[in-house]
Amino acid sequence: MRRPEKYTPVPVRETGVDIINIKGIEDIGYAQQDSILLNALVPEENTHCRQGLYFQDGQRRVDYVLTYHIKKQSSSRRHSSRLTDNAFTRSLRRGRVPPPKGDPEVGAQEHSLHYHEDDKRFCRDEFESSLMEMGLELEKDEHTKTPGVGFVKIHAPWHVLCREAEFMKLKMPTKKVYEVKQGSNLVEKINTFITKLTEPLHPNVEENRIQNVKHLSYPFSREKQHLFDLSDRDSFFDSKTRSSIVNTFSTGITSLLANGVYMAAYPLHDVNGENAEPNDRKLLYEEWASYSVFYKYQPVGLIRKYFGEKIGLYFAWLGVYTQMLIPASLVGVIVFLYGCATVDDDIPSMEICDKRNNITMCPLCDRACSYWKLITACGTARASHLFDNPATVFFSIFMALWAAMFMEHWKRRQMRLNYIWDLTGFEDEEDHPRAEYEFRVMQKALKKEHKAQKVWLHYYTALKQGYVLCYVSLRCKLRNSPKENLVTASICAPQIGVTFAIVFGVIVYRISTTSALYMSSNPTTRSNVRLTVKTTAAIINLVVILILDEVYGAVARWLTILEVPKTDKSFEERLIFKTFILKFVNAFTPIIYIAFFRGRLVGRPGSYLYVFESYRMEECAHGGCLMELCIQLSITMLGKQLIQNNLFEIGIPKLKKLIRYIKSKRRAFQEEEQDKKLQRYETDHFLEPFAGLTPEYMEMIIQFGFVTLFVASFPLAPLFALLNNIIEIRLDAKKFVVELRRPIAARAKDIGIWYNILRGISKVAVIINAFVISFTSDFIPRLVYQYMYSPDGSMHGFVNHTLSYFNVSDFQEGKDPLEPTDLEYKVEICRYKDYREPPWSPTPYEISKEFWTVLAVKLAFVIVFQNVVMLMSDVVDWIIPDIPKDISVQIHKEKILMVELFMKEEQGKMQTLESKDSCNNHSPVPRPRSFPNSHTND
């Protein structure tokens, strides 16, 4: 019914045995016939087709290209095998097919390669003829300068474009033009002034001129063609739109790509290069993908025009985020400088550094450690003050509000872009079920209904749906039986378990090295113990994080494929969610451990807490764990950014290019050399395929986590993020413009699930910061001391107050220090940092009242902080309207203009219509709609 009847469905008997059948059918005469049809146009002259952007006739634009591997009779088996492998590895990277490693089928596949090739050719012919039936025009080119690769160029003729644009409800600019008013005169003047002032910050692109007129947009409809300016049919739909229209035809293409039927499917880039005539890609290259314009705004409109809304939104978001980081880093630097400036006025660290306070501290471990002087902790105490001062409390409140502001600002920006990009009425496109899902449903049905008749019926249905057959037969060979959702949970949990285990391993490393080094007899080693261990541990952590990051990315993809989600959208969302969970846990577990668990349950001198008999619980240096948290944070963040950005994003592509170069040298040396002489579609074939925006977003989201989650302990995080992002934008820009195949333009109104993830992070950030301030920093104990215990309301005596007493005679046997003779005097009472009763109280070494007081205040602070900051965020969310006022006014105005336009049109029709119909003698003037509003904008 849906396929033309002239195409006779091919009967196939069973899922597993179809290889021979298909082969047989193909032999009978199908492929032969079609390939003759397709090869009718032989690429001979190159003069017409203008650098490969047009068909041979030089008239019809190439909107889309499919490439496939040509199996030459002459070429060796190894060669074709290599190519198949390539297709497989790519498909693995793109997540379409998980080839079960070690599957016996793989071996079989190798054997049946020849059949495979025929299957593939059959599928291609099938697919291409279906495209042609839908009205597209194809040109095949197998004899290019790129050996072994065939190209199918696709052109969408005008009537197809119109039809599809109507179905897609594409909003196109009409002839009707209206004036965009920037509010009152004063506002307009100010705006003009600001624009002039920021002139050098704007990229040198047409789009950015302030436009006082805007074309009214309306969903394209062939019935209303008179509304649109169709004088130039070639440019009415731009190249991005044309390719995305062609893309809607190829629902099954992902599956065909995954099976290696095609190698790639991509729209063509514009020609880039010094000699090329000006085009969007060249403009983007000059005004966007260049480090020399790092201080400028991005030409978001142009990005959208060339890459589509989805990618445009990503860069717009990245821009807003980077812009918002400027005030955050400014405040962060000020907070840090405040810490630096007040370090000499900090009474507790002064007390620690004061030589007159000759405080003897208890050994930090049993046996091996000795007594030590508090004054040795002077440096750490002073350094801690840099990050642990009242300003950090202010800063973490500021950053919570900053996050809320950022979300609001983005919402408004998004709304503005939606308006400018004519997406206001756009609903998400219907989500096509993924081929894999279809396949699975069919498989299930087959399993259920054993009766032969029913199976036949199913096959018949499948066959009627054309090339579904192809991928069914191909997929069956892979026999990728989809697992249940439960699998995910049971595999995801171990993943997180692995992360925890590794964190634990690093802890154990740290503990054992510490004690080993402590026991070393070399005094210089011992003095450097802490620093060495801390730094090596942090670096080990970093390396582990980086490795696991890559592993987890693959694991998440694999798990999602096992789940077989129904639609591409749900596939993406599930994948993102899983990747996010795993990467997030990976990045933040060691940090959370240091912030909240380290040094909590250490016991007290004489009865330190042990795990596994000999490994003691870790303790933080005197002055709290904040300092160590800070080191860990900065190393992880800087390391991640430097290594992942520079090494992975710049280095690896360079390396790949090098390898490709070396490889190609052997086989076809001139390939790379002749780059300019190659057709456009050939050049693009050698670019990297676009792998989606997920990794780009993910990187930024993890960074956002670093910026907000532990900002109370590391106020410089926004600054680092800012510096990174300035590079990141241009780096990504270069990648998109030069190194990747042109992505298929996708429409999108928003950044989807990422927005929710951002919201989630900012909520979690409030709680985590509350805990960092009250439990990791010394803020609350100081506050409590000052207002409850201090005799004169100052901080004097705070250090003494936090130190408990220990009578050395209470050491259990075998736990007293081996070398107590380090000091010149006999130690009777030593001190340790805890709130415990002194030895002379009725309940010695019990937790004291002060401990509970401080704990209660800490907890109260958490409650107050969490609820107040959340309330403030909600208030910010509430008072800033989601839609900027001028935009809502414009949208309203557009609606009125549209109604007026149709009203005028109607008036003519109505007059004739009504004069017949109505018996009233008044004239049938349409009522003035919403007229009272027209003068509100005066």
Add this chain to the structure above:
Amino acid sequence: MRRPEKYTPVPVRETGVDIINIKGIEDIGYAQQDSILLNALVPEENTHCRQGLYFQDGQRRVDYVLTYHIKKQSSSRRHSSRLTDNAFTRSLRRGRVPPPKGDPEVGAQEHSLHYHEDDKRFCRDEFESSLMEMGLELEKDEHTKTPGVGFVKIHAPWHVLCREAEFMKLKMPTKKVYEVKQGSNLVEKINTFITKLTEPLHPNVEENRIQNVKHLSYPFSREKQHLFDLSDRDSFFDSKTRSSIVNTFSTGITSLLANGVYMAAYPLHDVNGENAEPNDRKLLYEEWASYSVFYKYQPVGLIRKYFGEKIGLYFAWLGVYTQMLIPASLVGVIVFLYGCATVDDDIPSMEICDKRNNITMCPLCDRACSYWKLITACGTARASHLFDNPATVFFSIFMALWAAMFMEHWKRRQMRLNYIWDLTGFEDEEDHPRAEYEFRVMQKALKKEHKAQKVWLHYYTALKQGYVLCYVSLRCKLRNSPKENLVTASICAPQIGVTFAIVFGVIVYRISTTSALYMSSNPTTRSNVRLTVKTTAAIINLVVILILDEVYGAVARWLTILEVPKTDKSFEERLIFKTFILKFVNAFTPIIYIAFFRGRLVGRPGSYLYVFESYRMEECAHGGCLMELCIQLSITMLGKQLIQNNLFEIGIPKLKKLIRYIKSKRRAFQEEEQDKKLQRYETDHFLEPFAGLTPEYMEMIIQFGFVTLFVASFPLAPLFALLNNIIEIRLDAKKFVVELRRPIAARAKDIGIWYNILRGISKVAVIINAFVISFTSDFIPRLVYQYMYSPDGSMHGFVNHTLSYFNVSDFQEGKDPLEPTDLEYKVEICRYKDYREPPWSPTPYEISKEFWTVLAVKLAFVIVFQNVVMLMSDVVDWIIPDIPKDISVQIHKEKILMVELFMKEEQGKMQTLESKDSCNNHSPVPRPRSFPNSHTND
């Protein structure tokens, strides 16, 4: 431009002086001319117009009625003045005009009444002619049986209906019918079984039969008339739709109503009564607005059909809420019964009641009070256990999840209704600016631009917009200069201040009465002191709440009017928000006081804390404040529901009817008697106008607050709410069907701002319940005792542990009890409930370590409870999809069907079009869209 040119604009010079001008213009000949036109049809025969539902010709339906006051020359001045007042009071109630009381203008108005009447007539004529110009048909009827009231009946002819339906994008059922599948066979069978089982619960209405087929809906369009079944033009648009279409014409009507130009504007009800032929109203009366069907589901589809989507959604929401209350009350009752069953096993109350524990308690106040025995608190302790047991903790977690479930359930229900009611593609109608806002903008413009020329220009614009003139001139007389938004804040704050003051007043009453009664010498009085005081205080609170509720409703309305919001929607939202804040504070302040502030800072025996020298801070009875909270809650909730529902909602309408009856007896005795002989439009005129859904929602939202906010202390709240709602539904139903004029049907996709308020309440509920459990109940102290202090891990000794010691010799002079001889023995040490150091400690009467321990645990509990429950709610929110699966499948299916329908249509067109256009030899078959999905539903 927008008005027909034949209508000459009337030039008017200034805002203030226009009365005479208008009068003059009117005299020249306008009104005369029009009234002749309108009075052409004189109501003589009654046979045709079928009980007043049709025009005199018996053909044209009356879709809308406007009524106005006829000033008879013969009638006394007082009479007309009364009517004007009526219009004013009504308009006040509807919130359109706030007549400034005591304004000198009111007097002037009284004087200029005669001019007024002429103005009004002019405005009416103006308005009516504009309606006629828009294609509506009018019939005037001034000689009805109701003296002094004129009726304008409006009929919308077919072409107007079609035109407007197209503009409003009304989705109408097409001829295309498809089958609704209920999933697989098994699911279908189960569904059929459930339907059969719940058969008696379903109302006896057509709609509720399971329909296996559904008409495909499509926005009505005259171009696509062939899609729709237009065989019966009279019933294609139902009466609700017709009246709402007419209503779209009368943008300025609210303003005209407010100024008394018209008395009322309403669509007609169906005829109700025993003899009437079956119609929707009658069916609703029988199957919905009756207490005898209280156990049944509501016929929501029918309600929507008769009253429109907005009211339909309210009742659907109320139904879902009531239904969800059933499990909540069940669990609540079980929790309460658990409390009852375990009261004898409760060790703390056993210890209090044990005569062997002869504990002497310290006096509860200085001087006046005496020592007392703990055993006297036995009853309170046992009663407290009913509401203060571990089950309540479970219950409040349950209720937080219940609230999340309820929100989710409602979202799904709403989505389902949207699908059934064809609202899936519906966007909110464009919001017309309110007339008051327009007026203000114009006034501002006038103030700004002093130059005469500009003023003239403005007036000219205004005049071109027809009857805007009328209300401008009328409104200017009232001179209601709109205040700035700031006013609101500055008035709202005192309002809340008043509430707090009143709460404080009640507290003072309670304190002073308590001490007065304590000092009384009568022992029986004294023993009843607590109960008397508590009950009277609660009742005073209740009365105050009820009175303030009414006051605040009026205040909120007044404030919102002062703000002059731009659109009706924003007016409604602001009003709701303000009313909600004020009423919420009003209802919950006393309860929050009891729960969290009472008995917190009382001091200790010998140094009780005093406010204002002689008033002591209140203390709770032994056993915590939970008992008192419970009493307060139940009295407020029950009282509010009983009094507001029964007295206000049933009693007052009855009283009003009585008054109207007595009044009418004097003037026109037969009016009420002849009810049946009156025309439909006359009967409806005497009904109460529909005042919006805000009060109905508000009542339910406050109730929702009672059900969720303090549920930890009063597990029976859901039960009371359930019982109330079962009555409430039928009460509201009766009101809507019988007592109110038919409301204008409004389309709505959701319940708007109420949903956000509900979400807000459930969030606040989590926090409040966390605090109630940890601070108001004894749950945490018991837990701490059991796991930290109890020698044997049981609760034995808990009472003793919570009581501190006081040495009577430490009483300051003049603070020791006057009558210490109440007991037989000499008291040396007395006990009091607090965690303080004993007299023999080094720091007597200081807060003890136990206090801080318990406090820390309490705070930790709050943090854990809040975050865990919120996380659980989010998880519930996340795992339950917002759109039920079957609905999303159906929506998807509908889309495909729609595309198919158009595809078929297109095929014909295309074939001719493409054969000219394309040069390919394949047939132009449209591509099968999203075909792979078609077999997923098999």
